[in-house]
Amino acid sequence: MANKSCIFCTIIKDPNNLIFEDVNTAAFMDINPVANGHILVIPKKHFANFIETPPKLACEVTMIVHKIANLLIKTIPEIKGFNILTNNGSEAFQEVFHYHVHIIPKYIREKGFLINRTKENVTIDNIINLKKILKSQLM
Ligand code: 5GP
Ligand code: ZN
Secondary structure (H helix, E strand, O other), rough: OOOOOHHHHHHHHOOOOOEEEOOOOOEEEEEOOOOOEEEEEEEEOOOOOOOOOOOOEEEEHHHHHHHHHHHHHOOOOOOEEEEOOOOOHHHHHHOOOOOOOEEEEOOOOOOOOOOOOOOOOOOOOHHHHHHHHHHHHHH
C-alpha cells in the first residue's frame, strides 16, 4: 500500500529510478550519498520503519542488501568494508519514514560514514538486570 506523501513510495513507481526490484523489494541510489555506492533497499509496501515492518519482509530486504553489497565489492574493488544500517525513529536520525536499509561502502576509516560512540552511563547492575528480564521472555 503506497503512502501518497512518501517520497520512497513515489520513487519506486518509476523503474527508471531503480537498480533492482522484485515482487516485494526495491533498491535505488541515495540522492545524497555519504560515499560512492551508497544504496537504499526498501520493502515496496509502506512501513514507517524496521520495527513496523513484518519480520519476514524485513528478512527479504536483508537478502537483497546482502546481494547488492556483494555486487558492490565485485564492481568497486576499492571498497574496504561497509556500514549497513537502518535508522529507526527521528531520535535515531531517521528522516524518511518508509523502512530502508542503507548500504554505505567504506573506503577509508576517517571518511564517509563515521560513528560517534559516546557512551551513556549504564551500570553493571543495569546490564545484569536487563539480561535477566530479556532472557526470561526469550527462552
Ligand atoms: P534516514 O535518515 O531516513 O535513514 O535516511 C534517508 C536517506 O534518504 C538519506 O540518506 C537521504 O539522502 C535519502 N533520500 C532522501 N530523499 C531522497 C530522494 O528523493 N531520493 C533518493 N534517492 N534518496 C533520498
Ligand atoms: Zn512509503
